[in-house]
Amino acid sequence: MKPPSPEEPRRGFLIASINGLMGLITAALALPSAGYLLGGSKAKRPADWVPAGDLAKLEQNVPEQIVFERVRRDGWKTVKEKASAWMVKTSEKEVVAFSPVCTHLGCAVSWDGSAKTFACPCHTSSFGTDGKVLAGPAPRALDRFAVKMDGTTILLGEIRQADKA
Amino acid sequence: MLNKVRAWVEDRTGLESGIGHFLNEDIPASSGWHQVFGSMALFMFLVQVFTGIMMALNYAPTTAEAHSSLRYILTELTAGRLMRGLHHWGASMMICIVVLHMVQVFLWGAYKKPREATWMLGVVLLLLTLGFGLTGYLLPWDNRAYWGTVVTTQIAAKAPGMGPYILTLLGSEDGQIGSVTFARFYAAHVLILPAVTALLIFLHVYLVRRHGVAPAPVETAPPIKFYPRQVFKDTVAIFAMFALLFVLAVAVRVPLGKLADPNDVSYIPRPEWYFLFLFQVLKYFEGPLEIVGSMILPGIAVVLLFLTPFIDRGKAIALRQRTGAIGVLVLSLIGWGALTAAALSTTPHRDPWKGFTAEEMAAIGTFRQAECWKCHSSSPGDSRPGPNLADIAVLRDRDWLVKHFKDASAEAGKSVKDLQWRRLATFLPKLDDENVESLHQTPQTLVAGAVVYQQNNCGACHQINGAGMKSGPGLNGVAKRWDRKWMEEHFIDPESKSPGTIMPAYKFSPADMTAMLDYMMSLTD
Numbered sequence: 001m002k003p004p005s006p007e008e009p010r011r012g013f014l015i016a017s018i019n020g021l022m023g024l025i026t027a028a029l030a031l032p033s034a035g036y037l038l039g040g041s042k043a044k045r046p047a048d049w050v051p052a053g054d055l056a057k058l059e060q061n062v063p064e065q066i067v068f069e070r071v072r073r074d075g076w077k078t079v080k081e082k083a084s085a086w087m088v089k090t091s092e093k094e095v096v097a098f099s100p101v102c103t104h105l106g107c108a109v110s111w112d113g114s115a116k117t118f119a120c121p122c123h124t125s126s127f128g129t130d131g132k133v134l135a136g137p138a139p140r141a142l143d144r145f146a147v148k149m150d151g152t153t154i155l156l157g158e159i160r161q162a163d164k165a
Numbered sequence: 166m167l168n169k170v171r172a173w174v175e176d177r178t179g180l181e182s183g184i185g186h187f188l189n190e191d192i193p194a195s196s197g198w199h200q201v202f203g204s205m206a207l208f209m210f211l212v213q214v215f216t217g218i219m220m221a222l223n224y225a226p227t228t229a230e231a232h233s234s235l236r237y238i239l240t241e242l243t244a245g246r247l248m249r250g251l252h253h254w255g256a257s258m259m260i261c262i263v264v265l266h267m268v269q270v271f272l273w274g275a276y277k278k279p280r281e282a283t284w285m286l287g288v289v290l291l292l293l294t295l296g297f298g299l300t301g302y303l304l305p306w307d308n309r310a311y312w313g314t315v316v317t318t319q320i321a322a323k324a325p326g327m328g329p330y331i332l333t334l335l336g337s338e339d340g341q342i343g344s345v346t347f348a349r350f351y352a353a354h355v356l357i358l359p360a361v362t363a364l365l366i367f368l369h370v371y372l373v374r375r376h377g378v379a380p381a382p383v384e385t386a387p388p389i390k391f392y393p394r395q396v397f398k399d400t401v402a403i404f405a406m407f408a409l410l411f412v413l414a415v416a417v418r419v420p421l422g423k424l425a426d427p428n429d430v431s432y433i434p435r436p437e438w439y440f441l442f443l444f445q446v447l448k449y450f451e452g453p454l455e456i457v458g459s460m461i462l463p464g465i466a467v468v469l470l471f472l473t474p475f476i477d478r479g480k481a482i483a484l485r486q487r488t489g490a491i492g493v494l495v496l497s498l499i500g501w502g503a504l505t506a507a508a509l510s511t512t513p514h515r516d517p518w519k520g521f522t523a524e525e526m527a528a529i530g531t532f533r534q535a536e537c538w539k540c541h542s543s544s545p546g547d548s549r550p551g552p553n554l555a556d557i558a559v560l561r562d563r564d565w566l567v568k569h570f571k572d573a574s575a576e577a578g579k580s581v582k583d584l585q586w587r588r589l590a591t592f593l594p595k596l597d598d599e600n601v602e603s604l605h606q607t608p609q610t611l612v613a614g615a616v617v618y619q620q621n622n623c624g625a626c627h628q629i630n631g632a633g634m635k636s637g638p639g640l641n642g643v644a645k646r647w648d649r650k651w652m653e654e655h656f657i658d659p660e661s662k663s664p665g666t667i668m669p670a671y672k673f674s675p676a677d678m679t680a681m682l683d684y685m686m687s688l689t690d
Contacts, residue, residue, distance in 0.1 A: 014393040021404040028411055029212075032244035033219060039243030043560050075223070076230065076237030 045073055049148055049155040052097070056152040058089040063111045063118070063129060065100065068156065085145055085156060086111065086118065088129050097145040098131050099159050104138040118142065131162055188396065192378045194386035196395050199273070200378060201402035202266035207366060208403045209259040212410070213297070214359065216252040224304075226351040228344050231306040232424045239421055240556040250414030256298055258410055260439045263294050271473070271494055274482030275379035281474035283372040286365055288471045293362045298437055300354040303347060311425035312434030314350070315342055320447075320459045341427075382483040418553075420598035431520075433513055442504035445511075517600035518607040519689055522632035523624060526615030526684075528592035529607050531585040535574050538605060555601040557593050566590035614684025617677045626668070629688060637668065642690040649682055656681070 052068035067084045085097040086109070098118070102109050107122035117134055118127040125136030132141045146157035175181045223242060225234040238245035267287060270276055276284035303314045318337050322328045332338060336345030389395075423429070436444050443463060450458035469476065481487055518526065532538070540551035552560065561569070570586045596604070618624070626637035647655070651662060656678065659668040673681055 011393060014397040018393060018397055018400045021400050025404060025407050028407070029215060032247050035243035036219060036245060036248060037222065041237075041241040042243070043241045076225070076234040076241075 041073075041075075043073075047072075047158045049157050051150070051153050052085060052145075052156045053087060053154050054152050055089065055093075055095055055149065055154055058087055058095065060089045060091070061129060063088050063098075065111070066097075066154075070156075086142075087154065093149070095147060095154055096131070097147050097154070097156055098127075099143040099145065101143065102138060103133075103140050103142060104136070109142070188390075188392035190374065190377075190391040191388035192391050192395055193380035193384050194389050195381035195384055196378055196389070198398055198402070199269055200395070201399045202262055202269050203373070204399035205403055205406055206259065206262045206266050207370075209255060209262055209406070210362065210366065212255050212407070213252060213259060216248050216255060217355065217359075219248045220252060221355060226304070226347070226355075228306055228347050228425070231304060231347070232421070235305050235421060240560060246418070247414055250417070250419055251410060253419040254410055254413040254417070256301065257438070258406065258413075259294055260298065262406070263291055267291065268494065270379075271490065272484060273379060274477075274487065274490075276474045277477070277480070277482060278474070280372070280376050280379060283369060283376065284474050285471055286369045286372065288467070290362065290365055290369060291470075292467070293358055293365065295439070297354060297358050297362075298439065300350040300358065302437060303342075303350045304354065305421055306347065306425045307422035308425055308429055308432045309420075309422050309434070311342060311427070312432050313436050314346070316434055316436070316444075318342060318346065323456060324460060325456065379482075418598065422599050423597060431515070433515065435508075435512055438505065438509075441508040442501050445504040445508035516603075516606070518603040518611070520630055521603070522630050523615045523618045524588055524632060525592050525595070526607070526612055527619040528585075528589045529604060530612045530616040531581060531589045532593075532604055533609070533612065535570070535579045535581050536577065537573075540573075553601070554593055554596055554604065555598045557596065561594075563587075563590045563594065566593060608683075608687075610680050610683040611687050613677075613680035614682070614687075617673065617681045618684060621671060640685065641688050643688055644686045645690075649686055652685055653678065653682055 048071065050068055050070045053066040058064055063086050065084050066087050067082055069080060070083050071078060071080050073079075084100050086100055088096045088098070090096055100108050100110075102120040102122065102125055104120065104123055104125050107120050109118045109120045109125075109127065111117075112119040112126075115126070116129070118129075118131075120126065120136065120138070123137050125138035126134045127138070127142050128134050130141075131144065133139075141162035143159050143161050145159055148155040148157065171181065220235075220238060223234060223238050223245070225231060235249070239249060270284065270287070299317060303310045318332065318335050319340075321331045321335060322337075322340065324331055332340065334349075336343075336347075336349040338345075426432075435441070443459075446458040446462060447455065450456075477487075477490055479487070484491065518529075521529075538549075540549055542549040542551070542553050557566070567583075567586050567590045570581070570589065574581055618629075624633035627633050628635055628639045629641060643652070655662040655668075656671045656673065658670055659666045660670075
């Protein structure tokens with residue numbers, strides 16, 4: 001900036017005011033906008049327990065993909081949609097339900113019966129029947145649904161992240 | 166390093182010298198506070214663009230989802246209400262600023278040769294600004310939006326010879342407002358109008374630069390630079406306006422009404438305040454003359470405004486020599502003000518509780534009995550610690566509410582029956598911006614009457630606002646059939662008034678009887 005000239009002794013004050021006021025306006029718009037875009041929805045609804053298959057019909061340690069219907073909040077909509085889980089029956093009373101989403105970049109994993117692994121078709125990550133990473137770039141084991149039993153009916157809740165592999 | 170980057174950018178783009186050239190423009194020494202409105206209008210446009218984009222990031226522009234997505238913005242997102250508030254009040258403020266800008270230019274005679282084209286572009290920009298208001302009005306897709314646009318399109322439909330074509334262009338071939346009209350208005354609002362407006366603003370500013378800021382009749386001092394003295398004044402004015410806008414957006418809640426309902430005959434359509442004068446003009450021209458009010462007069466006004474520089478060709482720009490022009494301005498402002506005031510004063514008021522069932526009225530009683538209003542606000546500008554109850558349907562479900570009532574009332578030492586809580590939990594989610602004020606506006610005597618009505622299970626035989634059985638006579642409009650005294654005697658001894666009736670006698674306490682009768686007399690058709 002030019003040095004203050006004698007005709008405009010308040011030049012420095014004027015410029016500082018212009019920058020200050022414009023800065024305030026910018027902040028008054030930018031801060032709420034950050035909250036608006038990054039804050040997410042204030043209405044938190046925990047996922048309902050949804051029935052997803054019958055434990056009695058599963059074979060022990062043979063993963064099976066179970067498709068079930070769930071209700072999900074999609075922005076301003078509540079949608080009823082199909083979802084799936086890879087079920088691994090671990091005992092007569094217990095089952096582990098893996099999310100079919102690869103923990104690397106979200107491709108759908110499927111069971112490779114001959115290799116006995118969950119294989120990701122995108123970047124060749126593979127997971128064992130316990131969900132742990134066997135190979136590939138996946139950063140952690142497969143995510144699991146919370147599981148609850150109602151008789152022999154399997155109820156699935158929220159998806160939880162497994163610990164890092 | 167920074168200097169090197171700066172030098173590189175300057176060398177390759179001329180950015181810095183360009184900005185310097187723009188800011189160091191010579192302006193007349195007489196320039197001052199009266200010339201801040203142009204910058205303010207430009208700034209308002211930028212605020213509208215910014216908040217508009219913000220809303221578009223969470224808005225689904227179809228009739229199926231517009232309302233629910235806007236509701237999502239308002240109730241579920243941080244600062245969502247602020248964004249809409251800024252956009253809504255910003256629209257009104259922009260109209261005010263644009264009009265002030267024109268008034269200033271008019272008073273100072275700044276439209277005169279050689280600045281005629283600048284003025285005409287300005288008039289087009291005014292029309293575009295109104296176009297934004299008209300098209301944006303439909304986008305919330307609530308009753309207000311729907312019915313307001315029905316009236317607008319019907320006016321357009323009456324254009325002689327062109328009506329059907331205009332209707333088709335507005336996506337309303339069959340005279341109905343629906344998905345196509347909505348898409349057209351949305352596209353106009355976010356694509357066509359912004360692009361055209363931005364281009365014309367550019368040309369408008371270019372012309373201002375080409376001809377220079379209009380000087381005073383006699384300039385005594387040599388020109389000064391635009392920056393920083395005038396920019397400072399512009400900035401202070403912009404800041405004051407923005408501060409007012411921000412306060413409005415935070416403090417005054419912009420309502421989102423019920424989802425657009427073409428069958429809702431009880432809705433009273435009213436346009437935005439800046440169109441009210443046109444709305445009022447339509448009342449004075451009936452039948453074949455209607456077109457005079459809807460098109461001919463507004464058309465003449467726009468043409469006159471557009472051609473102002475050619476109508477007033479006098480060289481005089483000093484205010485004292487231009488009494489005629491000033492007279493025209495004052496008369497237009499008075500006419501506009503009077504029409505707007507007339508429209509406002511004739512807007513009928515509808516009490517939000519008129520449509521409630523007795524059970525819903527009794528729920529208001531529970532709300533008051535438990536003193537829920539101590540924490541919860543139910544009117545705009547009222548900021549109590551608890552959430553505003555117009556949003557409750559989205560945020561909470563019924564079971565949660567019942568539990569919350571029990572916890573909160575146990576803490577406050579209030580005892581309320583479970584049944585009452587359940588009714589309140591059913592009632593609260595039905596509240597929205599249009600009827601939430603009923604929580605504190607409904608006269609207590611009517612609420613008390615409804616409580617008595619519920620306690621005596623009157624709904625087992627009678628119906629109010631569609632709720633209850635029909636073995637006895639419906640009670641809406643009962644005041645038209647019988648007077649208060651008749652009804653009181655009928656409660657005490659029904660047989661004496663209607664022989665053979667199956668209605669039992671009721672011995673209310675005097676207070677209950679008064680409330681009951683007040684309630685009965687208030688029931689409209």
